[in-house]
Each structure stands twice: as C-alpha cells, then as structure tokens.
Amino acid sequence: MKNPTLRALAAVAILGLGASLAACSSGSSGDAADSVRGESDYSGPEVDITFWNGWTGGAAPKLVPKLVAEFNDSHPNITVKSNAMEWADISQKMPLAIKAGKGPDVAVGHGDDVATYAAQGLLLKTDDVVDALGYAATDFPDGLMEAGQFDGSQYGVPWSVTPLGLYINKDVLRTAGLDPETAPTDQKSYLAALDALKAAGIQGEWADGYVFTGTFEFQSLLWQFGGDLFNDDVTEATFNSEAGVEALTWMTDLIENGYSPANVAQDGNINALIGGQTAFNWNGVWQTTNEALQSTDWTAIPVPQIGTEKAVWSSSTHWMFPANKNGDPDKSAAAATFVKWMNDNSADWASTGELPAQNSVREDPALLANYPALAPFLEQLEYAHYETVSPGITSAMAAVTTGVNEAMLGKKSPKDALDDAAKKATALLKQNKAQYGG
Amino acid sequence: MADSTTALVNRTRSRGGTRPRAAAAGRRSVTAYLFLAPFLIIFAVFVLFPAVYGAWISLHVWNPLIDNRPFVGLQNFIDLFTPDSLTFEDFWESMRATGIFVVGSVPLLLAIPLLVATLLNRKIKGGTVFRAVFFAPYVLGVAVISVLWRYLLDPQLGAVNAVLGLLGLPSDTPWTVDVPWAWISLIGITVWWTLGLNTVILLAGLKGINPDLYEAASLDGAGGWQKFTHVTLPGLRPVMTFVVTITLLSSANMFGQSYLITQGAPGTQTRTAIMYIADQGLGQNQMGAATAMSYVLFAILAAVSVLNFRLQRDNTK
Amino acid sequence: MSSLVTTTIPQNRLPRSRRRAPNALTYAALFIISFIIVVPLLWMLLTSFKTDFDAINAPASPIPNPFTTEAYSTLATGNLPILRWFANSLIAATAQTAIILVTASAAAYALARLDFWGKKFVFGLIIATLLVPGVIFLIPNYLIVDQLGWLDTLWAIIVPGSAGAFGVFFLRQFFISLPSEIEEAARIDGAGDLRIFLQIILPLSRPALATLAVLSFLANWNDFIWPIYVLLSPENLTLQPGLSVLQGTYSTHFGIVMAGAVIASVPVLILFTLAQKQIVESVATSGVKG
Secondary structure, three states, X not given: OOOHHHHHHHHHHHHHHHHHHHHHOOHHHOOOOOEOOXXXXXXXXXXXXXXXXXXXXXXXXXXXXXXXXXXXXXXXXEEEEEEEOOHHHHHHHHHHHHHOOOOOOEXXXXXXXXXXXXXXXXXXXXXXXXXXXXXXXXXXXXXHHHHOEEOOEEOEEEEEEEEEEEEEEHHHHHHOOOOOOOOOOEHHHHHHHHHHHHHOOOOOEOOOXXXXXXXXXXXXXXXXXXXXXXXOOOOOXXXXXXXXXXXXXXXXXXXXXXXXXXOOOOOHHHHHHHOOOOOEEEEEHHHHHOOHHHHOOEEEEOOOEOOOOOOEEEEEEEEEOEOOXXXXXXXXXXXHHHHHHHHXXXXXXXXXXXXXXXXXXXXXXXXXXXXXXXXXXHHHHHHEEOOOOOXXXXXHHHHHHXXXXXXXXOOOOHHHHHHHHHHHHHHHHXXXXXXXXX | OHHHHHHHHHHHHHHHHOOOOHHHHHHHHHHHHHHHHHHHHHHHHHHHHHHHHHHHHOOEOOOOOOOOOOEOOOHHHHHHOOOOXXXXXXXXXXXXXXXXXXXXXXXXXHHHHHHHHHHHOOOOOOHHHHHHHHHHHHHHXXXXXXXXXXXXXXXXXXXXXXXXXXXXXXXXXXXXXXXXXXXXXXXXXXXXXXXXXXXXXXXXXHHOOOHHHHHHHHHOOOOHXXXXXXXXXXXXXXXXXXXXXXXXXXXXXXXXXXXHHHOOOOOOOOOOHHHHHHHHHHHOOOHHHHHHHHHHHHHXXXXXXXHHHHHHHHHOO | OOOOOOOOOOHHHOOHHHOOOOOHHHHHHHHHHHHHHHHHHHHHHHHOOOOHHHHHHOOOOOOOOOOOOHHHHHHHHOOOOHHHHHHHHHHHHHXXXXXHHHHHHHXXXXXXXXXXXXXXXXHHHHHHOOOOOOHHHHHHHHXXXXXXXXXXXXXXXXXXXXXXXXXXXXXXXXXXHOXXXXXXXXXXXXXXXXXXXXXXXXXXXXXXXXXXXXXXXXXXXXXXXXXXXXXXXXXXXXXXXXXXXXXXXXOOOHHHHHHHHHHHHHHHHHHHHHHHHHHHHHHHHHHHHO
C-alpha cells in the first residue's frame, strides 16, 4: 500500500473490528440474514464467489483478471470468478437472477441502481462492512455515500466516479489556426473556436442523441443553466424547465449552425475525433484509456462553462452485495473481504479510466504522477453532479434520453421533446412510488 | 392452411369410420396415449400451462421482485386502449413498428424469392451451387448477419456509405439511425438473410408443377405472363400458403435485427412489439402489463391469419 | 389444386425441349444476386484483419492495410468464450432436435394411425397452438424455468421449445399420406403398434424426418430472444446472444466485432458446405409436404 494514512486506518479498523466482533457476534446474528458480515479477513470454509461487473472496455478487461488472480492466490479459502458483461445487461438480468438464487455474490453497479435494487429487496445491508472498512461519508465526494442508502440503511460502498471532460484533437485545432494550449473555458471562447473551425471547413463538435454521450452532455448543460432533472422528493420531472430547453437548444443549435453534422451515430463523435474529422468531444473519463485515441495528439480539459454555473455530469459506481435466494452468509462475508482487498489495492484502478471514489486515494499525489491525463477530470469533481437517488429512477432517465434523441434528430423542437419526456417521466416516477415507496 | 386442415379433419373422420369399434378402441387408447405421452407432457408444461398462466398474470399487477401482486381484473388490457395510460403510446408505437416491418418485408420476401426460384428453375449449370450460396446467410444466424450489417451500414464508419461516397453519391444516409432509412435497412437485411430459405422452398414447389400444363397453355396461345398467372401461381398455391404463413409469422416476431442493428432507435420507433413486450416483462418487471400486451398481439395476428386463410380459400376453385 | 402432396417430377426426367432454356440474362441475374450475398461476407472476413485505426479511417477499402491478426488475439485473450458459445449452440440445437424427432413422431403416429378416446380433442388442442405467437409463452415460461432451477443452464434452451405443434402437424400429414397396405399386412402378421412404428413407419419417413430435423435445428440455432433472457453467465451463452454481447463489448472496434462474427461463422459454413445438398433439399420439400 502506498498510502500511510490508509494503512493506519486499516490497522485501526482491524483492531477495532476484532474487538467489536468479540463483543457483538451474538447480538448481530438477528440481522445476519439481511446484512453482510463485516470481516476484514474471511476465515470461514472454502467458498467460490461470483462477481458481476460491467468493465468490458478499455484497460479493465486486462486489469481485473490480474487483480482477481492476485486476490485468489493470497486467499486460499476464497476463489473469485469475475463475469464482465454490459452494464445494461446487468441491470436487466441481475434482479431476476438474484430472485432465482443465481445472482452474483458481489457486484458493481451505478449510483442510480443501488436504491432500486435495495427497494426490491435484492441487496444485503452493508453498514457493518462500511464500519469495518472505517469509511465515513466525508471520505468520499459529497453525496456519494448517501447515494448508496435506502430507507435509513447503507447498501452500497462507493468505488469510483466517472465525470465528463472535453476531449480535444490538437492537430485539428492547429489546422484551424487555433492554439491548443489556450483551450476554451466558457461559452464565448468555445463558440469562437467553433467558428474558427467552421471557417476552416471543420465541424467542431459532433453532437448525438444517445445516452453515451448526448444525454450526459444535456444533463451537464441543464445543471450549468441552473436547472435540475427532478424536484427534491423526486416526484416530478423538472428537466423541461427553461434551463432544460436552453440546454437542449444549445445542442440542437450545434447542428443548426453547422458545427455538427446531423444524425451522428452511436460513438460517431469519439471516432470522428480519433479520425481527425472533429476537434471537440464531450466524453467520459473512461475514454482516456481508449487505445485508438492514443495514436492521435489529444488532450482533455474540464468541460467549458456554457451556462451560468459550473457543473458537469458524473456517474459513480458502488459495490453491492446481492441477497440471493438461499444465499450463503459465508459467501457474502468472503465477498466483503474481496471488496476490502480491492479497495486497498486500488492504486492502479485509475489505469482503467475511472477515478477512485475514496478521497485519500484520489488526492494522493502519486496518482496524478502516474496518470497525469486524469488531472482535468479531478479538477471538476468539486462541481460534479451524480445520479439522482430514487428507486426505479432509470426508467425515468430513459425518458430523458428519448427526448434528447428526438430533438437531436429534428423530430421535435427541444421544448416539445422535453415536455413530452417530462410527462412520461413524471408518470413513471408515480408508478415507482406506488411500487417501491421510498 | 385452413382448407388443408379441413381436408385433414375430413380424412380423419372418414378413416375413423372404417376402424373396429369400442373394445379395440379402448385398448388402442392406452397405446395411443403412451405414444402421445412424451410429447404431451412437455406440451402441457411449456405450452398449455404457460398460456393459461400468462392469462392469469395479465389480470394482476405482477412484479416478480415484489410480493404484493394485486388482482386488477382487465385493467392491464383497458390501459392498452386508454390514451393516457403509461403503456398506451409505447405499445401502439411498437405495434406500428411491427406492422410497418411486416407490410414492408413480406411482399418482398415473397416476390424476390419467387423471381429467383423461377430463374433457378431453368436449365442452368451449377444450380445447386447457386442454391447453396443463396441459402448460406440463413444458416449463419440472425446475430452474425445483424452484427455484420450494423457495421456495413454505420452512417459514419460503415463501408456502404464510404463506397457511396467514392461513387459520388450521397454518403451520409443515416441507415441505422433515422427513419425511414432504418426501415429500409431492416427490411433489406432481412430479405438478404432469408431469401434463400423462401427461394429453396418455392423452387421445390415450381419443380412440382406438371410441365404438361405449360405445354397445354402454349398450345392455347398463352404468352409468358399468362402462363405465369394461370399455371405457375395456381400450381404453387399450397406451397405459397406455407411460405406466406411462415414469413408472416417470422416477420411479426422480428426481434434480433431491431435489437442488434438499430436498438429500437430513433427514439423507440423501430422497437417492435416483441421487443417492447419482452422489455416490459423481463426488463422493467411489469409482467402483468406485458402478458396483456402479448394477448392483444395474438388477437390481432389471429385476425390477420384468419383473413389470410379466407382469402386463400376464396381464391381456390 | 388443393391436394397437399403434389407430384414431384425430377428435373432430369423431363424431355429437354420442355424445360425453359436459360439465357445470358438469367445467368447475369443469378451472378448479381450471388455477388450481393458473397461480397458482404467477404468484407466481414477482410475487415477482421484490419487494425482499429484502419477500420475507422478507411472503411471504403476492404483490403486491410496493414494486415494484422490483432483482432483475433484480442479476442483470444479477452473474456468472451466464442468457441464455447458455438459448442453450447451445437449441443442445444442437437438435443432439442433429437427430442422433437422422438416426441413428435410418436405423437404424430398416434394421431395419424390410432383411434382413441379424445383423439379429436387432443388434435384440436395441438392445432390450436400452431399460430400462437411465441411471445405469449415468453414470460410465463421464464417463471416456470426459474421454478425448475433451469435458469442459466442449457436445459432452458433445450426443453421448453421442444413441444412445438408444427412437428406433430407436419409428421402427421406425412404419415397419413403413406399407403396403409404395408401396415395392414404387418398387422395381419401380428405386429404390434410399436413394431409397426419403429420398423415400418419411421424408415419410410426418412425424408420428412430429415426435413423436420433441419428446420428444428435451424430454428434453435437462430433462437435469439429467449436465450437473451434465460442465459446469464458469459460462459453459458449460446452463439446468437453471445454475439450480441460481443458487439456490446467492442462496440465500434469493428475489426474485433467482425473477427468474432467470422469465428462464429466459419464452423457453421464448414458444416453447411459438407451437408448442404441434404440440408437444402430437406428444407425445400417442407413446403411441398407441408
């Protein structure tokens, strides 16, 4: 471990854990069924545990097996099997799998999934695990710990955050006579750059209407213009406010004004950046590990402030412990050990293009020394917005994407697209409340 | 197949009448059911029971992850016909998508294979090789061909637009991203994929038409087109009925191409009924609504099939 | 014209003068269609040998520049067991075809040749399900398969679809068309139903059984929506949903996606080339006998 603070924390945790285990073992047997045993060093019978994650791209498919192998070697009575599948597949299959007893023993998911799974009774509580790891809410960016809570209990353990950034192809900027070192930071300079590019016959930012990345860009702009996706108690959609219309209009205007082609396909924009056909791309920190990107002269900066506030979209991932039907508490305990080990050995996790959630790991200067490309993304965390926490929120978010898609394809005006989407989203929120409460 | 079913049933009746009676029939029943048993057991568990179970589910708000599953009678069905409900717009949009695909693909999947079959029916060298080549895409499977065409038709990175650009034609057609291009792509790809299947079946049908009929028509002074309409088409009737039925059913059940090539986009416009139902039931866990939708789809398909058979029967002399 | 089994006259027995002579136009049309079918497949093969950069930058040219096998090595060291998927599909399709042949032929024999109480009812029940779209069964069968503990296993892919009405209907029609003299002679000789079924009916039905086998195999091979929902772990997937995962994983790394598609296609094409005459002819007669 590189971090002395963490080492100290771990030592305290282990000592404290030993003491609390001795004291509380009989008392906590009552909720052993719905909580994960917080052991830092699993000492039960041999178990095989499965681990589902969505790390199918970038450096992760190489790094994760390496980490898992290391863990398996150093823990003779635990064997972890890692299953990587699409994020969308996980959220589609995992709930029913858990209900059938065929779900994983530990999984990583996004911030907007935790409350939903918890409300559906699919997760084990992690209060004990969090205590064993010595985590407090202040160890993470604001609001991240709470994202993993539902109905007063903790269900997630934060793992990483993944904000957007502005990727730049420096060669393309140079052909338009722009200096890549003075990158645009606000609306005025951004538009000026786009104009210069247009004069040189280049469409500067290709905007699309897909989740990756149109919806993310829309959300960033929505917050920048002072709006929000939903009201405080998440009963109503508010993304069709003036701020929302302004945000979406800004994006459709990119097409109108010739800065972007129409009908950009999925991933069309990042691939165009790589191919030298465009200069700017709002995309996630994970693209820093895109192999094809490395062959271009690129850089990344914080997203420009187009609106009146500083804001940027970010996602977050959390560890979760599924409550499989007829689940084996030994397996869950072993999984907790795995999670702790991963957290402790996550110094290299930044190589997968995700920012470790734990403040101390992130703020360690060694991280930036090893991964300088992450600097602009780290800068933005002060004003990053994460997912809305509410059971079933993903179905309402799908409505947002439909609205963005329709506007970007020119099928509806931004106002109409957002109004229709908001109506749908509000109805879905109502259905969620009825089904899940909370 | 209605006329053939009637013919079958009639034949069964007449056969039954010449068989020995009661006692032997009773003994026979045991044997018969022994023969039927393996099939009937699987049939009962995975066909009969689910049909009833599905209907039962459709009368509830049924989320498999939540214990509370209130009985709501026909509400799920009523919602599908109530303009402001959560499912109305999406369901009928998906039905429309299925409808567009069926109307767009079935005629092509009949006309083109028929044309190709007529060509193959001539005395050509290497007919078997051609047949095999045309059939090959079908053997590859829906995922392979969908993944291939998703690439070829990618608006920015695909080969088709790139080649069109080289030829000086418009190179930015959004083949997989926007309608009506997405429909053209989906239908075109499906024709490319399955034309071999229909061709091969129709070819066999063509070969079964008695050539004397053509000779007689020629003597009557019939030209090519008249031979086609008066000899070929009537001669193909039973085979054509079969092909129409399987093509209609598989088009109405289209899922893979939409899932892999357009992902239901733009928005949800190419999301077929099957995609939507599967997503509602197994993705969003709204099983009550989803099963209700499947029954409505069934009713509509049944009505169309009955219409199809009536038309076929009326055309049979 | 409403006869179900039309006379089939083998082509080579027809007097030459009666078959339409082909002309250059015919050959041209056939070659164009072949071209349209073969070229995309070739393109798929060639693209699989491109680097990512080349695939993005030179889509108009199918010739890889440079020629590389990095797509294949990425797949080999990646986590997606494509060959395992192929094996799963092969096992599932073969097993389901076997079950269908056995159960449908026995049931069809009973319905075609035996008289028994409730015959019309049973037949009617089976026929009634012929036109029911599969989606009706999707969700209830999911729940049933879950109860049986078959989720994420090949059983879920093999058993539920093996009781289709089509097989029974198809074989029954064929059995009925068989002349009954041989059977009657055998009965007079004292043969029981089982003997007649196994030693007379089945051997006579080889073409129909072959047709049903090929159609059933292809149907299971192509099954996409059901496996997507009931198979969960990557190593238990069959080929079609597996390729969907492949596409999702590698998205626009088209060289890799094409390489995966090639790996999925080559064994199939080899099998097809070896057995194509049999396969195509079996399928061809399905319409005639159906």
